[in-house]
Amino acid sequence: MAQASYSPGLEGVIATTTSISYLDTEHEQIVLRGYDLIELARTKRYTEVAYLTLYGHLPSAAELAGFEGQLREHAELPGEVYRLLDLLPRRMHVMDAQRTVLSFLAGLEDPESLKDTSVEANLRRGVRVLAQMPAVTANAYRALRGLPRVRPDPSLGFSEGFLYMLLGSRPDPDAVRVFDLTLVCYIEHEMPNSTFAARVIASTLSDLYGAVVGAAASLKGPLHGGANEAVAHMLLDILRHGGADAAEAYVVERLRRGERIMGFGHRVYMRRYDPRALLMREFVPQLAARRPEGEELVRIHQTVERVMHREKGLYPNADYPAGLIYYLLGIPIELYTPIFLVSRTAGLVAHVVEQHAHNRLFRPRVLYEGPRGLRP
Amino acid sequence: MAQASYSPGLEGVIATTTSISYLDTEHEQIVLRGYDLIELARTKRYTEVAYLTLYGHLPSAAELAGFEGQLREHAELPGEVYRLLDLLPRRMHVMDAQRTVLSFLAGLEDPESLKDTSVEANLRRGVRVLAQMPAVTANAYRALRGLPRVRPDPSLGFSEGFLYMLLGSRPDPDAVRVFDLTLVCYIEHEMPNSTFAARVIASTLSDLYGAVVGAAASLKGPLHGGANEAVAHMLLDILRHGGADAAEAYVVERLRRGERIMGFGHRVYMRRYDPRALLMREFVPQLAARRPEGEELVRIHQTVERVMHREKGLYPNADYPAGLIYYLLGIPIELYTPIFLVSRTAGLVAHVVEQHAHNRLFRPRVLYEGPRGLRP
Numbered sequence: 001m002a003q004a005s006y007s008p009g010l011e012g013v014i015a016t017t018t019s020i021s022y023l024d025t026e027h028e029q030i031v032l033r034g035y036d037l038i039e040l041a042r043t044k045r046y047t048e049v050a051y052l053t054l055y056g057h058l059p060s061a062a063e064l065a066g067f068e069g070q071l072r073e074h075a076e077l078p079g080e081v082y083r084l085l086d087l088l089p090r091r092m093h094v095m096d097a098q099r100t101v102l103s104f105l106a107g108l109e110d111p112e113s114l115k116d117t118s119v120e121a122n123l124r125r126g127v128r129v130l131a132q133m134p135a136v137t138a139n140a141y142r143a144l145r146g147l148p149r150v151r152p153d154p155s156l157g158f159s160e161g162f163l164y165m166l167l168g169s170r171p172d173p174d175a176v177r178v179f180d181l182t183l184v185c186y187i188e189h190e191m192p193n194s195t196f197a198a199r200v201i202a203s204t205l206s207d208l209y210g211a212v213v214g215a216a217a218s219l220k221g222p223l224h225g226g227a228n229e230a231v232a233h234m235l236l237d238i239l240r241h242g243g244a245d246a247a248e249a250y251v252v253e254r255l256r257r258g259e260r261i262m263g264f265g266h267r268v269y270m271r272r273y274d275p276r277a278l279l280m281r282e283f284v285p286q287l288a289a290r291r292p293e294g295e296e297l298v299r300i301h302q303t304v305e306r307v308m309h310r311e312k313g314l315y316p317n318a319d320y321p322a323g324l325i326y327y328l329l330g331i332p333i334e335l336y337t338p339i340f341l342v343s344r345t346a347g348l349v350a351h352v353v354e355q356h357a358h359n360r361l362f363r364p365r366v367l368y369e370g371p372r373g374l375r376p
Numbered sequence: 377m378a379q380a381s382y383s384p385g386l387e388g389v390i391a392t393t394t395s396i397s398y399l400d401t402e403h404e405q406i407v408l409r410g411y412d413l414i415e416l417a418r419t420k421r422y423t424e425v426a427y428l429t430l431y432g433h434l435p436s437a438a439e440l441a442g443f444e445g446q447l448r449e450h451a452e453l454p455g456e457v458y459r460l461l462d463l464l465p466r467r468m469h470v471m472d473a474q475r476t477v478l479s480f481l482a483g484l485e486d487p488e489s490l491k492d493t494s495v496e497a498n499l500r501r502g503v504r505v506l507a508q509m510p511a512v513t514a515n516a517y518r519a520l521r522g523l524p525r526v527r528p529d530p531s532l533g534f535s536e537g538f539l540y541m542l543l544g545s546r547p548d549p550d551a552v553r554v555f556d557l558t559l560v561c562y563i564e565h566e567m568p569n570s571t572f573a574a575r576v577i578a579s580t581l582s583d584l585y586g587a588v589v590g591a592a593a594s595l596k597g598p599l600h601g602g603a604n605e606a607v608a609h610m611l612l613d614i615l616r617h618g619g620a621d622a623a624e625a626y627v628v629e630r631l632r633r634g635e636r637i638m639g640f641g642h643r644v645y646m647r648r649y650d651p652r653a654l655l656m657r658e659f660v661p662q663l664a665a666r667r668p669e670g671e672e673l674v675r676i677h678q679t680v681e682r683v684m685h686r687e688k689g690l691y692p693n694a695d696y697p698a699g700l701i702y703y704l705l706g707i708p709i710e711l712y713t714p715i716f717l718v719s720r721t722a723g724l725v726a727h728v729v730e731q732h733a734h735n736r737l738f739r740p741r742v743l744y745e746g747p748r749g750l751r752p
């Protein structure tokens with residue numbers, strides 16, 4: 001038993017062994033199943049990297065076809081789920097709607113079969129959940145906003161079909177390419193809070209649905225997944241208050257007031273550039289013309305980055321370009337964190353599989369600072 | 377940064393400071409806000425201990441009346457929740473139903489007000505959730521089993537009203553007294569997996585609903601809350617296969633096959649008697665006559681305990697007597713873990729309040745054991 005010195009937030013504490021991914025800060029590399037995530041993002045599409053994440057090796061052509069076939073086959077939601085979506089309070093946060101549906105999905109599986117936490121059962125279950133996530137996410141949003149339902153189109157690939165449901169119209173190939181790349185960037189990232197929450201929950205031998213529900217709850221938090229939405233809101237706020245010329249003063253003033261600028265810094269990367277942010281940034285200029293305010297937003301984005309580096313020595317993390325890219329693609333802002341969760345589902349499933357296969361219940365201790373010896 | 381040696385399951389690792397509760401294994405005491413939980417259970421009722429857990433001091437008569445008034449006022453569920461219950465797949469696990477409803481409840485609060493994570497807002501929200509939990513739990517079960525809805529009866533106290541809804545009929549005072557005592561025993565217990573899951577999630581500044589949803593997902597696991605149901609199932613299994621005379625052989629045979637007997641041992645107590653189990657055990661004999669098979673089940677319960685101590689040196693934990701007590705009270709077995717969650721909601725709310733008030737994002741690291749240097 002390691003009676004450790006106390007490290008708030010478990011900073012620097014090893015929580016588990018894993019063969020899934022690792023942030024190698026020394027070589028500035030995100031390692032996923034042995035590969036450099038950025039190289040994967042440049043050369044592979046989301047479904048290939050999802051297969052790698054889940055099964056531990058890149059798929060052959062036949063394996064990929066089989067996997068994409070499964071994702072297509074399970075993409076449609078059962079009727080009960082649409083009835084649940086119709087019941088959601090209209091003002092509900094999309095993350096909360098997504099989480100509620102995920103929790104509900106557990107009820108569609110036989111409770112006895114749900115107790116099977118073998119690798120095979122978890123992967124089967126996980127692929128089905130991943131397949132359903134795009135329709136869950138797009139239709140949760142649409143139900144909340146009073147928009148008509150969009151059914152999954154089996155003629156489209158995973159990312160194309162997802163973007164189609166998000167937008168309600170057929171996306172062009174350039175949009176699909178960049179969107180798919182952002183999904184690869186978000187797929188897996190060692191042990192962020194949401195993945196940790198999923199593993200903590202799974203360690204009671206609770207099932208995959210519960211673990212993913214816990215991750216969804218975590219990802220909603222503004223210190224975690226919520227950051228990509230905060231970035232878009234900030235860029236638009238600067239646009240409304242003077243545009244690119246006012247961006248520098250805006251950042252300086254917010255920092256002076258002790259406010260946080262979202263999308264910068266990362267506990268593990270510390271003061272380096274998140275490699276995913278560096279990659280995604282490349283694709284920003286080609287998207288600028290897609291919206292009337294696009295060019296101005298890109299200038300604001302560049303200015304804020306420059307000022308943050310000068311003032312605080314901080315570099316962007318993945319949420320910083322992702323928030324802008326999704327906006328330029330015409331995706332409603334409240335969907336950015338839910339999209340993150342859809343992509344991350346592959347990573348979460350892999351972690352639940354691994355946790356159940358080599359389980360040890362998470363049960364830490366505390367440093368008690370309250371009173372003692374009181375009598376009722 | 378403490379680059380700690382790796383302790384699987386974070387065993388012995390300090391995860392946080394807290395002023396809520398502490399397992400003092402040296403003095404075999406469960407400390408809750410400075411008091412001995414067992415002394416509280418002997419002298420106070422659940423609502424008093426819930427007030428202490430939430431607000432840090434025992435209530436005055438006026439404070440208690442105000443608190444119980446709030447619990448009564450918020451006990452009824454909004455109409456949407458009953459419609460959701462009607463939609464749940466009939467075969468769903470009660471824990472999954474409870475978790476889905478908790479997730480849904482987030483949508484009934486204004487999303488802007490939900491961002492308020494101040495102590496006051498969290499306590500207000502938490503008291504409302506605690507007030508709703510009995511009706512959520514009883515009616516989730518009833519909806520799944522096709523039983524008619526039971527509305528909260530505002531003339532009854534918290535535990536009496538809860539037991540009334542669970543049974544569908546008015547409980548006698550002896551039953552209420554023992555049931556209330558089990559709720560006190562379950563209210564709070566330092567940093568079990570579910571509380572840890574809630575704090576991990578809350579540390580992203582995600583809201584109280586998400587944190588409690590994560591705890592519900594954790595508690596479902598057979599290595600955690602699921603144990604009290606497993607105890608009841610085992611006792612009935614022995615009853616059907618030879619009764620008390622066959623209990624010794626049953627346990628020995630299961631241990632020989634390497635199977636786990638639930639309700640024994642605890643990572644923190646190690647090889648000591650859980651003080652809650654010791655207290656609850658006192659109340660078992662007086663309940664035995666409540667069911668025809670009661671006396672036989674009590675004998676089986678005693679035999680299994682004796683054999684487990686002789687064979688494995690293990691003592692019962694709280695789930696061991698709780699599983700039997702709930703059965704003798706006539707409560708359906710699938711409700712035992714959901715009842716645990718209802719009681720624990722007070723502890724979880726206190727932890728979310730504390731986490732948000734002194735926040736540090738949980739973000740540990742890993743020991744990567746996978747491949748390196750692969751090229752796509």
